[in-house]
Amino acid sequence: MNLYVVNLLLAIAWMTLTDSFGLGNMIFGFVLSAVALSLIREQVGSVGYFSKLGRILSLLMLFLYELVMSAVRVAILVVKPNMNLKPGIFAYKLQVDRDHEITLLANLITLTPGTLSVDVSEDRSTLYIHALDCSDIDQIRKDIAEGFERKILEAFR
Amino acid sequence: MIDGLSDIIAGVMIITGSIFAFLAAVGLWRLPDIYTRMHAASKAGTLGSGLLLLALAAHVGDTSTFTRALAGVVFFLLTAPISAHLLAKASYAVGYRLTDISVIDELKD
Numbered sequence: 001m002n003l004y005v006v007n008l009l010l011a012i013a014w015m016t017l018t019d020s021f022g023l024g025n026m027i028f029g030f031v032l033s034a035v036a037l038s039l040i041r042e043q044v045g046s047v048g049y050f051s052k053l054g055r056i057l058s059l060l061m062l063f064l065y066e067l068v069m070s071a072v073r074v075a076i077l078v079v080k081p082n083m084n085l086k087p088g089i090f091a092y093k094l095q096v097d098r099d100h101e102i103t104l105l106a107n108l109i110t111l112t113p114g115t116l117s118v119d120v121s122e123d124r125s126t127l128y129i130h131a132l133d134c135s136d137i138d139q140i141r142k143d144i145a146e147g148f149e150r151k152i153l154e155a156f157r
Numbered sequence: 158m159i160d161g162l163s164d165i166i167a168g169v170m171i172i173t174g175s176i177f178a179f180l181a182a183v184g185l186w187r188l189p190d191i192y193t194r195m196h197a198a199s200k201a202g203t204l205g206s207g208l209l210l211l212a213l214a215a216h217v218g219d220t221s222t223f224t225r226a227l228a229g230v231v232f233f234l235l236t237a238p239i240s241a242h243l244l245a246k247a248s249y250a251v252g253y254r255l256t257d258i259s260v261i262d263e264l265k266d
Contacts, residue, residue, distance in 0.1 A: 023224050067234070071177055071204035074197050078184035087193050088261035110238035111203070116195055117238075118245045130192045130245060134261050 003049040007033050055155045062151060063108055070113035077132070088134035089118055092127045092141055094149075101152050102127070108148045115140065167216035174208030177201045190256035191248045199241035203233050 010033030015021050018029075038050055077083055096105055102124060106117040114132040121128070131140060184197025207230045214226035255262055 022220055024220060067200070067204060071200045074184060074201045075177060075180040078180055078187050078197060078201075083187065085189070085193065085256075087190075087256060089192075089255065090261055106242060107235075107238040110199055110241055111234075113200075114196065116192065116199065116245060117242050118192070118249060130195075132193060132196055137261070 003037065007037060010036065052155065055151070059151045059155050062147070063111070066108070066112045066147075070111060073113040074132075085132060086134050087130065087132055089128055089130045090134060090137045090140075092129050092144065094125055094127055095145070096149060096152055097124060098156075099124075101156055105144075105148055105152055108152075109144060112148070115144075163215055163218060167212045170208045170212035170215065174205045174212060176205075177208065178205030181205060191253055192245055192255060195241040195245055199237045203237040207233050 007030060011026055011029035014029030014032060015025055018025060034050075034053075041050060094102060094105070096102055102120060106120065106127060109115050109117045109127070109129060116130040117127055118130050119128040120126070129140075131137075178201070181197050181201035184201060185194050188194045188197060210226045210229045210233075214223040217223070
């Protein structure tokens with residue numbers, strides 16, 4: 001059975017036993033059952049489950065960090081007397097090919113400094129990205145490929 | 158003591174959030190075309206409103222308010238990039254041109 005389901009069932013069992021159905025208790029039950037599952041990870045084969053959970057968490061942290069950084073960058077940019085914009089739209093060749101991965105990558109790109117996804121090509125191989133500073137497109141491409149795209153591939157493959 | 162601390166945290170978050178929301182508005186006013194404006198609206202705006210909601214959660218401090226504020230933040234994070242993306246895509250489809258200072262447009266071909 002799917003370990004996530006087991007984890008959730010254990011959390012529900014915990015809530016029933018403690019007779020408290022608040023969100024705090026549910027999170028506590030979930031963490032508690034995750035710890036219980038990690039104790040028997042060799043037996044039930046959940047080693048992959050936990051490293052996957054870790055990778056999804058690290059993707060989430062990267063996302064929040066990039067969001068804050070990008071908001072700060074945009075905020076600094078708009079108060080500068082001379083904004084020195086070099087805007088433009090460039091094409092980005094996608095490595096990810098599943099729909100939900102492309103959606104996630106496009107959303108992450110929109111929330112990162114200076115980039116905004118505009119369109120996906122019909123055959124889903126290219127993402128068109130608008131950037132505020134197009135003076136070094138190759139560097140932006142490299143940042144996306146080694147940052148978000150790699151993390152997404154790690155978390156979902 | 159705990160009350161004072163949560164008040165300070167909430168206050169700092171409200172001020173920071175308002176500054177970001179204000180700068181998002183300044184960005185909408187100063188940037189030259191819709192594509193560059195979406196940058197300001199989708200990023201600084203999201204962080205600003207998110208911080209304000211979290212400040213509310215920290216200030217009130219009961220679970221149901223906290224959950225709803227958190228849900229609000231999650232929905233902001235989910236919807237802001239999608240609306241920015243859709244606006245940019247729609248503007249391009251109906252032919253809004255990039256600003257004259259743009260250096261590259263690979264979507265044209």
